[in-house]
Amino acid sequence: SKDWNGIDHVLLRNPQGASARISLHGGQVISWKNDQGEELLFTSSKAIFKPPKAMRGGVPICFPQFGNAGSLEQHGFARNKLWAVDDDPPPLPPNDSVGKSLVDLLLKPSEEDLKFWPHSFEYRLRVSLAASGNLILISRVRNINGKPFSFSFAYHTYLSVSDISEVRIEGLETLDYLDNLHQRERFTEQGDALTFETEVDRIYLNSPNAIAVLDHERKRTYVIRKEGLPDIVVWNPWEKKSKSMVDFGDEEYKQMVCVDGAVIEKPITLKPGEEWTGRLEISAVPSSFCSEN
Numbered sequence: 121s122k123d124w125n126g127i128d129h130v131l132l133r134n135p136q137g138a139s140a141r142i143s144l145h146g147g148q149v150i151s152w153k154n155d156q157g158e159e160l161l162f163t164s165s166k167a168i169f170k171p172p173k174a175m176r177g178g179v180p181i182c183f184p185q186f187g188n189a190g191s192l193e194q195h196g197f198a199r200n201k202l203w204a205v206d207d208d209p210p211p212l213p214p215n216d217s218v219g220k221s222l223v224d225l226l227l228k229p230s231e232e233d234l235k236f237w238p239h240s241f242e243y244r245l246r247v248s249l250a251a252s253g254n255l256i257l258i259s260r261v262r263n264i265n266g267k268p269f270s271f272s273f274a275y276h277t278y279l280s281v282s283d284i285s286e287v288r289i290e291g292l293e294t295l296d297y298l299d300n301l302h303q304r305e306r307f308t309e310q311g312d313a314l315t316f317e318t319e320v321d322r323i324y325l326n327s328p329n330a331i332a333v334l335d336h337e338r339k340r341t342y343v344i345r346k347e348g349l350p351d352i353v354v355w356n357p358w359e360k361k362s363k364s365m366v367d368f369g370d371e372e373y374k375q376m377v378c379v380d381g382a383v384i385e386k387p388i389t390l391k392p393g394e395e396w397t398g399r400l401e402i403s404a405v406p407s408s409f410c411s412e413n
């Protein structure tokens with residue numbers, strides 16, 4: 121762990137040369153590179169790396185809430201907190217530590233957090249880099265309270281793409297979604313892969329365990345595999361909203377898309393002593409099917 125822009129961070133590397141950088145501020149993955157040294161996650165050129173806000177890019181953790189309902193801050197407090205490194209991480213099933221470069225970060229609520237959200241929990245976030253270069257995030261949230269509590273969650277993953285108008289997402293066809301641009305009204309996706317020509321801010325429900333984000337221009341496909349994360353958020357702010365965000369360039373919406381493994385529609389409820397696990401694995405592979413024209 122080193123000091124970087126005043127914030128401690130952890131750098132993971134695999135023997136092939138892939139890397140991931142994790143900030144203790146927010147437990148946020150802020151970089152993920154393949155063995156060619158290519159950055160796979162988007163970070164805004166206007167991102168602010170200074171606490172207390174999460175920086176615009178990488179993978180902010182949305183917990184214990186996705187969105188801005190109730191008294192909690194937008195997307196919950198976890199992304200704005202300082203996490204601790206567990207120097208002696210336990211072996212966790214199933215073989216999650218085998219052959220991987222990894223770090224375990226821990227978050228427990230402060231007195232201040234308990235005022236807004238009076239539930240004691242222990243959150244263990246394991247970030248690892250597989251031999252393949254895949255980025256793996258495993259969240260374990262345990263109720264150490266005397267009473268049950270509920271939460272929603274998202275790995276708010278900013279993928280780097282070359283041009284949003286060349287991107288399509290496969291695996292969401294025919295699913296129901298809640299549209300954040302229409303007070304979370306419920307719609308049904310039609311038959312085709314999702315493409316982008318305007319602002320998109322949706323929560324796809326009961327999605328398959330694997331979906332693909334195809335960047336035609338860069339000939340790269342991101343495959344997102346997930347467990348314990350039934351929903352998928354898809355977000356691109358497009359032109360107008362981009363201009364309203366101080367930490368985001370006016371044209372940067374072209375170079376990113378957020379595709380989040382999430383639990384939103386049906387929040388998780390944990391009884392005292394119970395634990396929830398949400399696992400996300402992302403791979404970035406050359407698209408094999410791309411035609412030359």
Ligand code: BG6
Binds near residue numbers: 355378
């Ligand atoms: C999205 C939400 O997932 O996150 C959007 O659905 C929101 O409504 C976006 O604008 C970014 O949120 P924030 O708090 O990081 O600016």
